[in-house]
Amino acid sequence: MSPRKPLPPPEEIVAAIVALADDGFCRRGELAQSFPRLESRDLRRALRRAVAQGLVIERRGPDGAFHLAVSSEGWNRHRNG
Numbered sequence: 001m002s003p004r005k006p007l008p009p010p011e012e013i014v015a016a017i018v019a020l021a022d023d024g025f026c027r028r029g030e031l032a033q034s035f036p037r038l039e040s041r042d043l044r045r046a047l048r049r050a051v052a053q054g055l056v057i058e059r060r061g062p063d064g065a066f067h068l069a070v071s072s073e074g075w076n077r078h079r080n081g
Contacts, residue, residue: 007045007046007049010056011077013031013047014055014056014078017031017056017068017069017070017074018070018078019034024069025059025061025068025069027065027067028047028058031043031068047068053073054071054073055070055071055077056069056074057070
């Protein structure tokens with residue numbers, strides 16, 4: 001079993017969503033392209049951590065895909081560093 005790679009901090013997840021969608025929504029698959037070395041399971045874990053901290057909103061769209069957006073708390077943390 002290989003050692004577990006460190007997950008990106010929630011601030012990096014927020015910054016990647018801002019780069020992709022600014023104040024809109026992006027698909028979770030689009031976000032995966034921002035973290036090419038991260039496996040999908042690890043990306044989901046990092047996303048859940050950001051969602052649990054209230055920095056990211058995750059919703060299932062009418063097309064069945066998961067969409068992500070930055071919450072107001074996420075924007076505050078992103079702007080303040």
